[in-house]
Every structure is written in C-alpha cells, then in structure tokens.
Amino acid sequence: MRQTFDETTDPSFGAKHLPLVRAKMAEQDLDGLLVPHEDEHQNEYLPPANDRLAWVSGFTGSAGAGVVMTDRAAVFADGRYTVQVKAQVDPDQFEILSLEDGVAAWLARAPKGSVIGYDPRLHSPDALASLKAAAEKAGASLKPVDPNPIDVAWADRPAQPMAPVVPHEDRYSGESSASKRARIGAALTGAGAEATVLTAPTSIAWLFNVRGGDVIRSPLPLGQAIVNADGTAQLFLDPRKVTNELPGWLGDDVTLGTEDALPAALDALSGRKVMIDPAQSSAWYFDRLEAAGATVVRAMDPCAVPRAAKNPVEVEGSRQAHIRDGAALTRFLHWVDTVARETLPSEREIVEALEGFREETGQLQDLSFDTIAGAGPNGALPHYKPVTRTIRHIEKGSLLLVDGGGQYLDGTTDVTRTMAIGEPTQEQRDRYTRVLKGHIALAVVRFPAGTTGHQLDALARLPMWMAGLDYDHGTGHGVGSYLGVHEGPQRISKAANSQPLLTGMILSNEPGYYKEGHWGIRIETLQVVTPPEPIPGGERPMHGFRQLTLAPLDRRLIDVDLLSPAERAYVDAYHGEILATVGPLLPGAVQDWLKVQAAPL
Template identity: 75%
Template sequence: MRQTFDETTDPSFGARHLPLLRARMAEQGLDGFLIPHEDEHQNEYLPDANERLAWATGFTGSAGAAVVMRDRAAMFTDGRYTVQVKAQTDPALFERFDLGDVARYLEGAPQGAVIGYDPRLHSPDALAQLQEAASRAGATLKPVEVNPLDQAWGEGRPAQPAAPVVPHPDDYSGESHAAKRARIGKAVAKAGADAALLTAPSSIAWLFNVRGGDVIRSPLPIGQALLQADGRARLFLDSAKVTNALPAWLGDEVQIEAPERLAEALDALAGRRVMIDPALSSAWYFDRLEQAGATAVRAPDPCAVPRAVKNAVEIEGSRQAHIRDGAALSRFLHWVDTTAQQTLPDEREVVEALERFREETGALKDLSFDTIAGAGPNGALPHYKPVTRTIRRIEKGSLLLVDGGGQYLDGTTDVTRTVAVGEPSADQRRMFTLVLKAHIAMATIRFPPGTSGMALDAIARAPLWHAGLDYDHGTGHGVGSYLGVHEGPQRIAKWGTSQPLLEGMILSNEPGYYREGHWGIRIETLQVVTPAVVPEGGERPMHGFEQLTFAPLDRRLIEVGLLRPDERAYVDAYHAETLAKVGPLLDGEAKTWLAQACAPL
C-alpha cells in the first residue's frame, strides 16, 4: 500500500519502519544513517516520494533531520516544530534535539562507527560540518551507492511526480527566457566559469519561464540544467513532463534531454570550469564533476538574486494578486466575524471556508502552502495544521490564528490574521497590540542600501523584548513570483544571511507571540523593498517597504492606549488603503462589514 503524508502520519511510524531501515543498514555494514528532510533538489516542500524523514519518524514538518544508529535514534527540529515533533514522534524511540545540534550529536558517536549518508541528499557545505564532527569522535561518514531507507521503503514508496511543464508567459514574468539566459550567462562568464549547473527547481522555473507541479503547493518542475556562458542550455526533464508546447517555447538554444543523460553530460565536462552552488546542490554533483576532471567553481546559484529581485511587471502582478486575495480573505474574515462566531466551527471547517473563498476568485491555481488554522492552544504552534487527532472547535473567549496563501499566475500570497472569538480579554488585547507594534516597526522602517535582513530583525522584536517576550521563528522570509512561498536568499531573522535587501525583493513581515497551551498571535503581510531615496530633510538615500497585503486587522484586539500616535496613524492609513483597494471587489454584507472593520481607531 502506498503511503502519503498527511493526517495519517503518526508516532507509530518509527516503531514500524526503524527495524526495516536498520536491517538494510546492517546489510551495508552501517552503524548509523543520516536522514535529512531535504531531497535530491534541496526542496523545503517535498513530493510524497521524497518524504523520507516522515516515513522513518512520523514527523511531517518542513525542517528537520534524524540520525538512526543500531540501538538508538535522534530527531532534530527547529523552534517552529517543538510541539509538533512531540506529537508526531515516539519519545521511546527518538531523543529530541534542536536542528543545530546534529553535528554535536555526531561528536558522541562510538569510536570506529561507520555512519552512512546519501550524497544526493546533502549539500557539501552541510556535509563538511558533519564529517568534521564525526571525525572528532573517531567515527566515519560513508557515502552509500544505494539509500538503505529507499530500499526499506520498497514498493510502498509513491511514484516520483511527473506533472506537465508549461510555459509561463512574458506577460507575467516581465522578461523573456532568452534575455534571462543571456544575462545569467554573462554572470557565469564573469565568475570565471564556462557553464553553470542548476539543480534548484525554482531556478529552473525562473530561468526558462516555465512552471510545473512536482513540488507540493509550488508550481515547480523537478529537473536540472546546464547553462553555458553564451546562454545556450541543456534542460534535463522526464519526457512525461514535456508538453507539446514546451520545445517551441524554449526554442533552438535550449536542448531538452532525459535525466538519465545528466551523468554523461557531467562526464563530458572534463577540463571545464563549472559554477555550482554548494548550499543548494548536493555533494553527488561535486563528486561527479571531480571524477570527470572538471573544476567546480563554488558560488551562489547565479539565478538566486536575479529571481529574488522582482521586475516592474512582477511587482505589479503581485499587487493585483494581493488585492484579489485580500478580497477573498476579507470575505472569509466577515464569515468568521458573523457565521463562525455563532456556529463555532472546527479548524477543518475554518480551513475549508478560507480555501473556498480563494477558489471563488476564479484565478487560484493552488494554495501556496497548507492552510494553518489554530484554535486556542493550537494557535500556539507556529506551523500547526488541522489533522484528525488534534482538531479543535473555536471557543468563545479564545483566539483563532489563520495563516494561508494562494498561488496565482501573477503572484504568490501569504498572510496571517489573528481574530478574537467572542469578547477578548485584556491580556489578549495587550499581547496582540505588542505584536502589532512589532509589525508596524518593520512595516515603517527605513534603511540604507547594503542593509541585510539580519540587521533589521531586532527592530521588529524590540517592543516584545521590552516586555520580556520573543518568538522562535524569523521575522520575514522571501517570497517568489508564482514560485515558492519561501524564497531565498533574502530573509529577516536573528540568524542566517548577510544578503542585502535589494529594491524589488518581496518579504513577509510576521512577528508573533505564542503562549503554549493557551493561544497564539501572529500578524503577517507581504511587502516589497522600495527604491532608495533621500527622505525629506535627510542626507542619505534610504530603502523602505511598500505593503502588498491588504486585509483588515481585528480592531477588537487593539489596545489603542498602547499605541503611539504614529502607530495609530499607521493602522488607520492601512485600513483606509485596504478599504479603497479591496472594497470595490466586495458587495452586500461583506462590503458593509469591511467598511466597519476598516473604520479609524
């Protein structure tokens, strides 16, 4: 029976599957095996066929890892999944640690232990740290030719996806793929390389102006490409994905080939310099290039920053997608504030309602991720999604946190709203307002060119820090243009990247507060970096953010007395703009409700 990974995943997976894995490990002489969440393309969201970590452990989050030894095992997750991992994995089978502690765990491996890894699943950057840690313990990391987990999974493993790859018109992309290939080819040559090996699905989709459906909730095609410095390219795709329109769309300068030809193509690169990203491409590619006699030029994916810097067409498309999505969300919030307050639906019904309103736009291609609806205590789980065992009904006196987004041809959305069910308490109002102050701080910040998101993160957290509070996730992530809802290299977080925030980059703004066992609060909108201009009376040019998301905040949760005059003015201006942009798309009771929801504080 084929296994899919949704609400059926549970802690019993470990008890059933670890013995199967350990038997295969023993056949290969392995004392341990590393299981990353990432797949062969370093995807965050995976096809069911690549959900190896979920199969072995039961954990379905988008960030994690496991180390399975002969007599013990460990599970590693980040702060978003502290509660989820407890619910989905068996504590009798897995010790639990922070995701940053994998190397430290390997330092405790038995001397002489041989720990296997699949070189197709680990980037060389990540692998180097683990190899050093194992070496300090006197253990060895050994690449495997055949993944023992894949062997153990056997016939129950789902088939690899083969969704059609279709053109993404220039009306949405704003630049032809020929122009992109020429531009990126020049960057490859400037880096001293003859070609670039691209393995990230988002880069494939962006560079060739195509979209697919191999990755859940993201219109991405799984494949690889070799881009020459002159702009010509070889694109390796399963023939089942190649639609009739694709060859003509790509033209004579792009050769479509079967994935089985990739190894041969790499072997033919002897003596050539090949640009490849050690953070995104797996160690297998580096090993193959070395064996072929090619030189790997380690450099960031040359498509990453150009993809993140949206052009005028993409920015305008995002504006329109968000207005359309904002109307759907406003209809949903009207439903929550009226019908749901009386019927007190469960979380699954809340999710279905929001998805129905998005579908009614007639433009929705897919969700941008599985909708999160957390009632009461479930709202305290930042990446919670309603599953059979945990579904709650919303309750009077509590909060409902809803986080969702849509994939539209002209843009990708991601928005979170927290609403009161019944009359909110003074404590709920205070906490919501502190999160709102954090949100406003990031929405209104000005910063000089060259500033990274890491440098801005503390500005959002300051109102919460001042009150002795914090949240265990980043303040903002990059977002694609009808691509992934999580897109690098830009982000706003305590940790991570020194990548400057550049004009045209889209990021989320999502501070929060989570009281475990009670409720959670998050306010999220998307915003785009504006051109750097000298503010009136200033001396230096400064970037800022233009708001893209428009949907009302729950005014019942705002403690106006905690807001400064400028913060109160921001809320009123934001609501006025929401009414002006979204209001014309509504009618009847929903339009009347929106006018009341957007009234001045």
C-alpha cells in the same frame, strides 16, 4: 487545481519500517544512516516519493532530520512542529529531539568506530561538512552509500511525480528566458566561470520561464540544467513531463535531455570552470564534477539574487494577486466574526473555510503551504498544523491565529491574522498592540542601499523587548513570484545575513507573541522593497517597503492608547486602502462589515 496533502499520522511507521531499513544497512556494513528531510533537489516541500523521513518515522513536517542506528534512532524537528512530531512519531522507536540542537551534536556522541551511511544526493557539501566533522570528533566516520538503504527497503514507494512542464508566459514573468540566460551568462563570465550547474527547481523554473507540479504547494518542475556563459543551456527532464509546446517555448538555444543523460553531460564538463552552489546542490554533483576533471567554482546559485529582485511586471502581478487574495481573506474574516464565533467550529473546519474562499476566486492554482489554524493554546505554537490528535474548537474568550496563502499565476501570497473570539482580555490587547507596533515600525522604515534584513530585525522586536517579551522565529522571509513561499537569499531575522535588501525583493513582516499553553498572536503581511528615493532635507536616497497584503486587522485587539499618533495614522491609512481596493470586490454584507472594521481608530 489545488493539491491535497495527506495529513494522517501513523506512529506505527517506526516499528514497521525501521527493521526493513536496518536489514538493508547490514548488507552495506553500516552501523547507522543519516535520513535528511531534504531530497535530491534540496526541496523544502517534497513529493511523496522523496519523503524518506516521513516513510521511516511518520513525521511529515517540512523541516527535520533523522538518524537510524542499529539499536536506536532519533528524529529532529524544529520549533514549528513540536506538537506535530509528538503526534506522528512513536517515542518507543525514536528519540524526539530539537532540530535547533542539531544532528551534528548528536553525531558527536556516536559510538567510536561506527560507520554511518549518507546518501550524497541528499546532502549539500556545506551541510555535510559539519556532519563529517562531528562524526570524526566522536571517532566515527561517514560513508557514502549507493543505493540508499531506504530506497531499497521501500517496497511500495510512490512513483516520481510526472506533472507536465508548461510555459510561464512573459506577461507574468516580465522578462524572456533568453534575456535571463544572457544575464546569467554575463555573471558567469564575471566570476571566471564557463558554465553553471543548476539543481534548484526554483532556479530552473525562473530561468526558463516554466512551471510544473512536481512539488506540493510550489509550482516547480524537478530537473537539472547546465547553463553556459554564452547563454545556451541543456535542460534535463523526464521526457514524460515534456509537453508538445515546451521545445518551441524554450527555443533553439536550449537543448532538452533526459535525466539519465545528466551524468554524461557532467562528465563532458571536464577541463571547464563550473560554478555550483555548495549550499543548494548536493554533494553528488561536486563529486562527479571533480572526478570528471572540471574546476569547481563554489558560489551562490547565480539565479538566486536576480530571481529574488522582482521586476516591475512581477511586482504588479504580486499586487494584483494580493488584491484578489485579500478579497477572499476578508470574506473569511467576516465569516469568522459572524458565523464561526457562534458555531465555534474546529480548526479543520476553519482551514477548509479559508481554502474554500480562496478557491472561489477561480484563479487559485494551489495553496502556497498547508494552512495553519491555531485555536487557543495551539496558536501559541508558531507554525502549528492541525493534526488528528491535537485539533481543537475555537472558544469564547480566546484567540484564533490563521496563517495561509495561495499560489496564483501572477503571484504568491502568505498572510497571518489573529482574531479575538468574543471579548479580548486587556493582556491580549496589550500583547497584540505591541506586536502591531513592531509590525508598523518595519512597514514604514526607510533605509539606505546595502542594508540587510538582519539590521532591521530589531525594529519589529523593540516594542516587545521594552516590555520584557520576544518571539523565537524570524521576522521575515523572502517570497517568490508564483514560486516558493519561502525564498532566499533575503530574510529578516536575528541571524546574521549578508544579503542586502534590493528593489523588488518581497519579504514577509511577521512579528508575534506566544503565551505557551494559552494563545498566540502573529500579524503577517508581505511587502516589497521600493526603489531608493530622496527624503526632503535628507542627503541619501532611501529604500522603503510597499505593503502588498490587504486584509483588515482585528480592531477589538488594538489598544489605541498604546499607539502613537503616527501609528494610528498608519492603521487608518492601511484600512482605508483595503476599503478602497478590496471593498468593491466584496458582496454587500461583507462590504458593510469591512466599513466598520476599517473605520478610523
């Protein structure tokens, strides 16, 4: 069932909770405390029991950080949450700063001699290294804390989630857990390691072919695992989450243990070479392994790339999920164009409408993230989230940007469409068409093996660059297979990234344009990397992308004169595929509407 998310805001959290935290800080002789958004599993989306930043400050965004000092405090949020953080956080209690400017830069100005606490379970070694360097530059120091002052002060802390851990059948995963563990074991041997410690819920879900419900918007179980080079493993879960069918599903080569047994199991790795990811696993694991006498091999989570490169069963599952989701989204776009443009509903009502169409598929397990609906000026905030103080109604003559997705057993979806409410202006049509041109360029590109998303990013930006325009977010993120909607290591962005794009990797294609204070435009589809194939007359086989998302574009926003013949042919072919594939799943009135939307340009 779809989980609900508490979107209420309470700026009074700071005034109520900061004194409690500071009292516990004083008991440990701390002058400050780092409050990362991430939890013990480095999750992006958190169970309520682990959302320490939200409890301290009231800020519920999926990316942020905080610092509490004895006499001041700060909250850092990225550009997606500019409006939300101001609505949720009391500026009298917290300085509100950009996450892009960084916690490290703030620490570099910490009072000389101050001692700032950090919970080693919440920071990866990679993240911690830059924070320690910044504190040392200021003449301050970071001190590990146990217990975390927030955990002690949080008297009404929710219980840890106890969603049952269930099998994810091979008809969805396309490969048995035993086969996956054999592959990971071979990779460990090749890297000179004897075992690996896995702490990322996505890797545990993928490797053991299980799913859970501990993390909102992602079907993930919270736990840890130790995997040996021979393919045997220990999986550590709270026994209350272990279903009757789970031991048999895991098989004899996987031993189930409780989370309380994990420290001793780590200690037992003494003298062994143990691989662990310094970007994904918390510093506590490194400290424990080194104290036990293990040789730590720092390397990327060995499940990350195999998980990202989907097998044919997963790719086909994603395609079917997108057909189903495309029918729901097309019904929603029809509703916007016929009902909403007359009744002018609020953003909240728009979100509820889209979620309702997805639920009517009968196969929605959850949303893949909280649905974004930005009307007019709110659409100019790339990842705006409707919260009480900022909710708007759509207006004639403006634009509506809606970004949402679903979690289905066979795939995860994420799609953005921008719609004109009434007749669009020429400026809106120009900007939309330039975004579309960049989107098409990235959809049709062919590229050789070894190409990274970083190398492709400029293709999506070029039509806007030529007009002196740009957007400040990445162009594409990886997406899981009934896992997280944001999945690495693949991505498409200006930021350098060494991960080549491999067959089966699913990425978003989402260029945008945002006119601050007026409206925003984004076109997002998911696409999968195809196997390399020869090009007639060419010398090297080339990868490409196959589009997965099937939802029509708003043809009123397309300036056909700005499109080349090849670009017009792409739009016509894309709409033709939607009509042929999604059309039969739609009721008659929606089919008739889609035929008009999908007519050749």
